[in-house]
Amino acid sequence: CAKMPKPSQDNDRDLTFCRILLAELEDHHDAWPFLNPVNIKTVPGYRKVIKKPMDFSTIREKLCSCQYQNLEMFIIDVNLVFDNCEKFNEDNSEIGRAGHNMRKFFERRWTELLKSN
Numbered sequence: 001c002a003k004m005p006k007p008s009q010d011n012d013r014d015l016t017f018c019r020i021l022l023a024e025l026e027d028h029h030d031a032w033p034f035l036n037p038v039n040i041k042t043v044p045g046y047r048k049v050i051k052k053p054m055d056f057s058t059i060r061e062k063l064c065s066c067q068y069q070n071l072e073m074f075i076i077d078v079n080l081v082f083d084n085c086e087k088f089n090e091d092n093s094e095i096g097r098a099g100h101n102m103r104k105f106f107e108r109r110w111t112e113l114l115k116s117n
């Protein structure tokens with residue numbers, strides 16, 4: 001049959017999960033490197049190396065302006081934050097370790113949230 005639009009309760013659930021997850025990411029002790037966009041004018045190499053910059057404040061703006069179709073699109077942007085971090089930072093550095101910690105936290109939390117449903 002014709003592809004039916006997702007029932008609104010699924011969209012509501014996804015939106016609630018994005019709000020919960022983003023709030024927890026923003027409040028995390030190791031969130032500081034990821035809260036705001038990297039200043040590509042002052043960080044040598046960043047503009048050339050990182051093709052798609054992303055940060056939690058940009059994700060917050062996108063979430064608040066209905067730019068995420070679903071939970072999957074939100075997770076893609078969060079993972080982009082951590083992938084950019086791995087690309088630009090040594091694993092054995094303050095920011096590198098923060099990125100690995102945050103990714104582990106995020107993976108565990110969205111898995112827990114989805115299991116709860």
Ligand SMILES: Oc1ccc2c(c1)N[C@H](O)CC2
Pocket residue numbers: 033038043046084085088089095
């Ligand atoms: O030493 C530095 C100085 C600036 C930054 C980083 C490391 N890593 C961030 O990913 C991007 C900004």
